[in-house]
Structures are given as structure tokens and as C-alpha cells.
Amino acid sequence: MRLKCLGCEALARIIYLCAAHSPHIVDVTLCEIGLHNRPGELRKHLQQEIDQTDPEKYDAVVLVYGLCGQATLGLQARNVPVAIPKAHDCITLFLGDRARYRQVFEEEPGTYWYTNDYIERKAGTTVALGTGIETNLDEVYEEYVEKYGKDNADYLMEVMGAWQAHYRRAVFIDTGVGDGADVARRAQEQAERRGWVYQRMEGDLVLIRRLLNGDWDKDFVVLQPGQETVVTYDDEVMACRAITSLPHSDGP
Structure with a gap:
């Protein structure tokens, strides 16, 4: 098979590694990390890439994404099948299993996740992958420092209790790819x-290895042409159905 792979920069090293070891020809296109904060725009971008896929050249499109703020909700297969892991977000992809994701999330929902590619491709900042929290606490703090000075920023964050309100744990996910020291x-x-x-x-x-190897079992949604993704609101995360509407608009 020849696969068109659309993936997030946050998983760049892993995607390239798994593509290199795949028995298939895999053409990789990476999407900007920042699109995660604009799910409507990310959805539109992915749908455009899917729509532009040449069925004479590719056998399928594979998405190295999870539900990701519902950015993959309503994506539609046109001319070739589209395979997507059943994952809430990229943390599931880093951990390799939905059940494991659920377990570590239940242990401590307030977790900041650190991975090589994400930190490197965020221009070396200490911004991390938060779980379920839209506000980036590092950015809030840095904005306060710029506006009010460090002492006042520290005081404001202490009063707000922002550092402790949502997060209690920092986890570095060691994928064994690259130097994570x-x-x-x-x-x-x-x-x-x-x-x-x-x-x-x-x-x-x-999960990523199996996705790029074409080993699509119960852990993946495989859209056939004329089908779209839907959210299941259970442990399955997402499923597919016959297209019932036009593609989603730019809104979230």
C-alpha cells in the first residue's frame, strides 16, 4: 500500500520512525502544533488534505491524531479510506493505549505532560501538554510578568491559586526516541x-506503529468513502457512520 499520513508536529520523531519501519510506502505531512488550539481550523485543514488525496496514487489516508478537542469530529472520507486511532488526544498516542490513558488520567487529572517533540517545536519553551485545560498557565504567568513585573506576577498567581487549581503533577513521557534528558x-x-x-x-x-503498518483493528476507526466520524461518548471514543451532512464549518 501507499499511505498518505497526516500528523501533528508534536509526534514528529515518532511518526518518521514508524514510517521508516512500515512495510508500506508512507508519505508524511506534518501539521502545525498550534492548530490544536483552533480545532475548527484544524478540522478544515485535515478535510482539505483528505479531499485532495489522489485515489490513483494512495490506497488510504492515516491520521496521527485523536479526537483532539473534536477537531476530527465529522471528518469525511471521499475517494479513499481514512484510518484514525480511537484516542482522546495525543497523550493516548504517546502512551499507546486507551485503557492506560484512562488509568493515568483517573489517577491525576491535573497533569502537565512533557514530550521531546512538543517542547522542541514550541521554540524551546517550557509549555507542556495540559490535559483538559484550555488555559496555558505558563503563558498566563509570562504575560503577568511582562505587564506587572515578577513579584506582582508571583503574587497574582498565588492569589488566583492557578498553579494549584488544575495541576498537581508533571510527567515526562519517555518514548525512547531522541535524547529526552x-x-x-x-x-x-x-x-x-x-x-x-x-x-x-x-x-x-x-498505536502509531500499527496505524502506519496498516494493522487497523478494533483500536481504529476506518472510514470508507461516504462515511464520517462521530463521537461515541464512551470508551470507544469515536466511530463511523454514513455521511449525513456537509463538512463542518470553520467554527469549533
């Missing part, structure tokens, strides 16, 4: 500074 150090420093628990967690590339 610097990112792990940053995660540990952030945890110490904010009074969080620091944890190093082993990643698992199995």
Missing part, C-alpha cells in the same frame, strides 16, 4: 518550582 530536566524543575509531583513515564509507540 533536557526535557525531563525541565519537567522536573517545573514540578519543583510549583510544588507538583514529578514522574517519568514510559511511552509506547504501538
Whole structure:
């Protein structure tokens, strides 16, 4: 098979590694990390890429994305099948399993996640992958420092209780791809500074490897031409159905 792979920059190293080991020809296109914050725009971008896929050249499109703020909700297959992991977000892809994601999320929902590609491709900042929280606490703090000075920023954050309100743990996911020592150090420093628990967690590339190998079983949704994705609101995360509407608009 020849696969057209659309993936997020946050998983760049892993995608390239799995593509290199795939038995199939895999053409990789990476999408900007920042599109995660604009799910409507990300959905539109992915749909355009799917629509432009040449069925004479490709056998299928594979998306290295999860539901990702419902950015993949309502995506439609046109001329070739589209395979998507049943994942809430990229954390599931890093951990390799929906059940494992659910377990670690239930242990501590307020977790900041650190991974090599995400930190590197955010221009070396300490911005991390938060779970279920839209506001980036680092950016809030930096904005306060710029506007009011460090002492006032520290006071405002303490009064707001923002550091502790949502997050209590910093986790570095070690995928074994690339040198993660610097990112792990940053995660540990952030945890110490904010009074969080620091944890190093082993990643698992199995979902992405199977996606790019064409091993699409119950852990994947495979849209046939004329089908679209729907949210199931259960452990299955998403499913497919016959297209019932036009593609989603630019809105979230």
C-alpha cells in the first residue's frame, strides 16, 4: 500500500520512525502544533488534505491524531479510506493505549505532560501538554510578568491559586526516541518550582506503529468513502457512520 499520513508536529520523531519501519510506502505531512488550539481550523485543514488525496496514487489516508478537542469530529472520507486511532488526544498516542490513558488520567487529572517533540517545536519553551485545560498557565504567568513585573506576577498567581487549581503533577513521557534528558530536566524543575509531583513515564509507540503498518483493528476507526466520524461518548471514543451532512464549518 501507499499511505498518505497526516500528523501533528508534536509526534514528529515518532511518526518518521514508524514510517521508516512500515512495510508500506508512507508519505508524511506534518501539521502545525498550534492548530490544536483552533480545532475548527484544524478540522478544515485535515478535510482539505483528505479531499485532495489522489485515489490513483494512495490506497488510504492515516491520521496521527485523536479526537483532539473534536477537531476530527465529522471528518469525511471521499475517494479513499481514512484510518484514525480511537484516542482522546495525543497523550493516548504517546502512551499507546486507551485503557492506560484512562488509568493515568483517573489517577491525576491535573497533569502537565512533557514530550521531546512538543517542547522542541514550541521554540524551546517550557509549555507542556495540559490535559483538559484550555488555559496555558505558563503563558498566563509570562504575560503577568511582562505587564506587572515578577513579584506582582508571583503574587497574582498565588492569589488566583492557578498553579494549584488544575495541576498537581508533571510527567515526562519517555518514548525512547531522541535524547529526552533536557526535557525531563525541565519537567522536573517545573514540578519543583510549583510544588507538583514529578514522574517519568514510559511511552509506547504501538498505536502509531500499527496505524502506519496498516494493522487497523478494533483500536481504529476506518472510514470508507461516504462515511464520517462521530463521537461515541464512551470508551470507544469515536466511530463511523454514513455521511449525513456537509463538512463542518470553520467554527469549533
